[in-house]
Amino acid sequence: MDEPAFFIFEKISTKLMRKIFLATLTILGLVILIGCAKKTFDANDSHSIGTFSRGVEVDGETREYLIHIPNSYDTIKSAPLMLNFHGWTMSSRDQMEVSDMRALADSEQFILVYPQGTKLWGSTHWNVGSWTRRSSANDLGFIEALIQKVSTNYNIDEERVYACGYSNGGFFSQELACQLSDQISAIGAVAANMSTKTANNCSPSHPTPVITISGTLDNEVKYDGSKPEATISQSETVDFWIAYNNVDTEPMITSLPNTNTNDGSSVVLYQYLKGDNNIEIEHYKVVGGGHDWPGSFGNMDLNANSVIWDFVSQFDINGKR
Numbered sequence: 001m002d003e004p005a006f007f008i009f010e011k012i013s014t015k016l017m018r019k020i021f022l023a024t025l026t027i028l029g030l031v032i033l034i035g036c037a038k039k040t041f042d043a044n045d046s047h048s049i050g051t052f053s054r055g056v057e058v059d060g061e062t063r064e065y066l067i068h069i070p071n072s073y074d075t076i077k078s079a080p081l082m083l084n085f086h087g088w089t090m091s092s093r094d095q096m097e098v099s100d101m102r103a104l105a106d107s108e109q110f111i112l113v114y115p116q117g118t119k120l121w122g123s124t125h126w127n128v129g130s131w132t133r134r135s136s137a138n139d140l141g142f143i144e145a146l147i148q149k150v151s152t153n154y155n156i157d158e159e160r161v162y163a164c165g166y167s168n169g170g171f172f173s174q175e176l177a178c179q180l181s182d183q184i185s186a187i188g189a190v191a192a193n194m195s196t197k198t199a200n201n202c203s204p205s206h207p208t209p210v211i212t213i214s215g216t217l218d219n220e221v222k223y224d225g226s227k228p229e230a231t232i233s234q235s236e237t238v239d240f241w242i243a244y245n246n247v248d249t250e251p252m253i254t255s256l257p258n259t260n261t262n263d264g265s266s267v268v269l270y271q272y273l274k275g276d277n278n279i280e281i282e283h284y285k286v287v288g289g290g291h292d293w294p295g296s297f298g299n300m301d302l303n304a305n306s307v308i309w310d311f312v313s314q315f316d317i318n319g320k321r
Helices: 005-023 026-037 092-098 102-108 139-153 168-179 196-200 234-245 304-312
Strands: 050-058 061-069 079-085 111-115 118-120 123-125 156-166 186-190 210-215 252-255 266-272 281-287
Touching: 050 139, 061 092, 061 139, 079 092, 079 139, 079 168, 092 111, 092 156, 102 111, 102 304, 111 139, 139 156, 139 168, 156 168, 156 304, 168 186, 168 196, 168 210, 186 304, 196 234, 210 234, 210 304, 234 266, 234 281, 281 304
Parallel strands: 079 111, 079 156, 156 186, 186 210, 210 281
Antiparallel strands: 050 061, 061 111, 118 123, 252 266, 266 281
């Protein structure tokens, strides 16, 4: 089966966009790569801090990920875990450069992981059905094994495991909320809707806080759901979680300050409150925004890293903390 035209276009447009942004980080990336390459897994992992490249066996295959242990990590005190997923064609290292949460992890004392997807049609991806329906990747098994391995090596607060992602990675964070909800407490999705496969097969085991950030002029993941194929719209995505979590259907609406008038976009926040277990849903509508990670490129009125962490960290698997 030929690769969908959507992804051929996305490869071209997204890579051009990232090329400009990532060019300034090339030297930093090489330094990180060299540093990670020198460090391999050993039994003393639980005493190490910093950023490391690691692997875990799944179905006879080594699946890779980057892990950052904050400088404040204390083996006595359990730490939250944040999983941060890259988009289509990207790598875990690309995502770490686009959404570098390491300083945030240090200050907020959480363990940070950037998992690596496998290839479909020659491009890295996360298996969310719909347009990735030809994929045989056991990504759910990978994340389950990853969480188990990190929990074995480090003192993880298993009631505070969060997931977020960009584009295809944001689709996958919602797949995790649906299919691995016994381990995932809250999620964030940037430049992502839900695949119809995820929406039609979603059965979380607990009320799930969700934050989404999407641009109305995103040409890769259309706000109205018309692209990629077998995708529901951003409004339908939010409505799905509104209904599931039984939150107020009338949102609190706030226009954020347009602090950067040169980015061609502005942000409106929709907050849906008083859900089961006192959970909430937030949607940041980036009016005029594209296929961006706000705060890194595109809209600069919003820091996606901070707002995602500030939101999800309010909750554990039982609801609002």
